[in-house]
Amino acid sequence: MSASVLFDAPGPRARLRNNILTLLSVVVLASAAYYVYARFDTKGQWEGEIWKPFLDASTWTEYIIPGLLGTLKAAGLSAVCALIFGAIFGLARLSDHRWVRTIAGAVVETFRAIPLLLLIFFLFFLAPSVFGGGDYTLIALVAGLTLYNGSVLAEIVRAGVWAVPSGQAEAAQAIGLRKSQMMLLVLLPQAVTAMMPAIVSQLVVLLKDTALGYIIAYADLLNMGFKVLPAVYFGSLIPAAIVIGVIYIGLNMSLSALATRLERRTRRSHRTAAGPIVPPGAVGEPEAVGTLT
């Protein structure tokens, strides 16, 4: 970010122009911010009264923390299941048997293409008719998240194994390792290092998608904070949205920061012959390339 090549080191005239541009953008952004502030103010959204519940310990212990735990529970369960699903189907797609590859490929491609909410709704309505009555919100949410994210993770696993240079597999065969030994001893250890950043980025997606539980009334952070809490403290809707928004953003940004750190480490690592892979359908890692911006 420091030395952009998109513009010259400014001379006197360019400095003047930049200063004017800075001034203009400050004015525009500040007036936009003020407009939002004023609009919120006329509706009384900055009154201490509606923000006060967030100073009470009981608001946190009764609504926000149980909600957060619900979100983390759903995210944790689905992350574990999705990693298992991803490992199984990713390796199945690399199988030497054509029928295994085909079936795994069909499963993975199908679940990646289904809109996640449709899948969750379907599982949510399917569960009672198969297993009888009960509360299936968590199960539907976790199953949906597992099938979707597990399919994406399967693609990451496949890409990770492919990213290991073919010389590694050839060398493993040359010293007489069996297929499973080659995979376990040579390819996977290197692939996992290459996959780590992509896996963590996918976990950010998973964590964000747990909020879909709100729609099927699973007691997650969004539900407790945005539906239950404003119903108890009337008028606190906007403060509640801001508080839980900050929690989500904090969680996701720290996970993303971890992904970036892992990526840097993979790039430097001597433990793998493969570079970090880009998850399927993801938007590269701008920071990592870093030339123009």
Place this chain on the structure above:
Amino acid sequence: MDDLIKYAPDLLAGFLDNVKLSLICGVFALILGTILVSMRVAPTPVLRGAGTLYVNIVRNTPLTLVLAFSSLGLSDTIGLTFSETPSTNSFWLVVLGLSAYTATFVCEALRAGINTVPIGQAEAARAIGLTFLQSLRMIILPQAFRTVVAPLGSVMIAMIKNTTVAIAGGYLMESAFVMRDTFDDTGVSIPIFIGLVIAFMLVTLPVGFVTSRLASRLAVAR
């Protein structure tokens, strides 16, 4: 199967709403994303900071919260209304939320694209005296767009799938809501689910196919 045939008109109308949402949001997201990426590479630190702040905040917020906030927060509490008709109002609120959300991913894709443009291109543009906006518009962005056609295709596919979350923004006409409504009436129906999934695939698969074809045709030869 009977359920699918019986409810097909409702489901189709719902699905066409998803398509309509996708088209409108796609246009807005591309425009807003291009503006955001221009801000993020601008010579003015204030603009860069504002762009980065926006992208980091919106991208890390769950779409469900973004849409629920547009509906319950912006519209019901603050009084931002697009129309007197509730369904039209919530349609545009969903457009607002989904475009604002998708634009951050468009911005990040384009920024990755800008990073692939060789430094020499920017230097040559400066050497012939182009200003920042000129070099961005005539030299950098055209090449950046061409290298990220495939990632942009993925962003658009994700957005098409995300139109089903419109339900969180109080828009109760698109296919996910119709499907839930139908399941409420008749119980779960596998043909209806499969029918809708196929409908989505009929839209997303061609988008993926066309963008990957375009990507290889438009690739900048270097």
